[in-house]
Amino acid sequence: AQTVTQSQPEMSVQEAETVTLSCTYDTSESDYYLFWYKQPPSRQMILVIRQEAYKQQNATENRFSVNFQKAAKSFSLKISDSQLGDAAMYFCAYRSTYSGAGSYQLTFGKGTKLSVIP
Amino acid sequence: GAVVSQHPSWVICKSGTSVKIECRSLDFQATTMFWYRQFPKQSLMLMATSNEGSKATYEQGVEKDKFLINHASLTLSTLTVTSAHPEDSSFYICSAHSTRSSYEQYFGPGTRLTVT
Numbered sequence: 001a002q003t004v005t006q007s008q009p010e011m012s013v014q015e016a017e018t019v020t021l022s023c024t025y026d027t028s029e030s031d032y033y034l035f036w037y038k039q040p041p042s043r044q045m046i047l048v049i050r051q052e053a054y055k056q057q058n059a060t061e062n063r064f065s066v067n068f069q070k071a072a073k074s075f076s077l078k079i080s081d082s083q084l085g086d087a088a089m090y091f092c093a094y095r096s097t098y099s100g101a102g103s104y105q106l107t108f109g110k111g112t113k114l115s116v117i118p
Numbered sequence: 119g120a121v122v123s124q125h126p127s128w129v130i131c132k133s134g135t136s137v138k139i140e141c142r143s144l145d146f147q148a149t150t151m152f153w154y155r156q157f158p159k160q161s162l163m164l165m166a167t168s169n170e171g172s173k174a175t176y177e178q179g180v181e182k183d184k185f186l187i188n189h190a191s192l193t194l195s196t197l198t199v200t201s202a203h204p205e206d207s208s209f210y211i212c213s214a215h216s217t218r219s220s221y222e223q224y225f226g227p228g229t230r231l232t233v234t
Contacts, residue, residue, distance in 0.1 A: 033221045043156075043209060045225035052221075091161060095221065104150050104215045106223060108161045 002027045002094050006109035013082045014117050020067075021077045021112045023092030033095040034068070034075045035106070040088040048090070051075065079114075087116045120146045122214050124226035131202055131233055139197045139229045141212035147192040148214035152223065153185075156209045168195045202233045 003026045013019035025034070036048040051059045051068050058066050063080045079086055092109040121144040131137045141151060149170050154162040166187050168174045174187035184206075186198040195214075199206055209230050213223040 042227070043211075044227045045162075045211065045213070047222065050221060104223065105152070105164060105167060106213075110161045113159075 002029075002032075002096070002107045004092050004094050004107050004109035006090075006092055006112050008112045009110070010113045010115070012115040012117055013079070013086075015082055015084060017082055018078060018080045019082055019114065021079075021090050021092075021114065023075045023077070023109055025073050025075065025092070025094050025107075027073070027094065027096075029096055029098075031097045033097065034066075035093040035095065036064070036066070036075075036077045037091045037093060037108075038086075038088045039091065039111075040085075045091075049077065082116050084116050084118065087114055089113050120144075120214075120216055120218075120222075120224040122148075122212065122224045122226040124210075124212055124229050126229060127227060128230045129232070131231070133203055133233055134201055136198055136200045137202055137231060139199075139210055139212075139231075141195045141197070141214070141226050143193045143214045143216070143224070146214075146216045146218055146224075148195075149192065149217055150215040151189060151195040152213045152215075153187060153195075153197050154211040154213070156211060156228075158209075162211060165197075199231065202231070204233045207231055207233045 005024045032053045034051045038046045049061045067076045089111045091111045093106045123142045125140045151168045153165045166174045166176045168189040170189045189195040211228045212226045
């Protein structure tokens, strides 16, 4: 079974600075998807960024980028120019590309609570 | 973008009663929907996977008779908490896998259940 580990329960960053959230995972599969989700106080889950394992290029979405190290099974999220609205819980998630029974399931890490200091 | 709604957003019920939570995909078809439970300051815990027209698959430790899941159409799944007790109080979130996407799940806004 796959596992996702987020070793930082809480992080803080000054507004306009850069912060990196860590995520490691364990899998025996060679192809899979990785995601970062944001859960603000409203508790609505919002997809921040995704990475397909077969793609070597790191995904980027505006101020959000990832450092995907497949051999190390590491998938960190970098938030640049942090804004007050970035304050939220961030969850790293894994999904197999398997399309049989039980497919499409997400395995979540425990989350990192990010605070943004004005 | 794809939208998933949940109803109600907040429900209070008395111990021993049953409560139904609806999850709808508003602008896409969802062959697979998921139900999660989230305790305060914790991650999402998958309760069950619901496939349209078939029985739900429950995760280990989730009581099938307490948490009844029905996925009667490609746009609607329901979670019924039967004979609710205070320990069932939690935040319940559904998500739907779109037939249009190979990777993305779309999440509902969640339902807060309080059992008194």
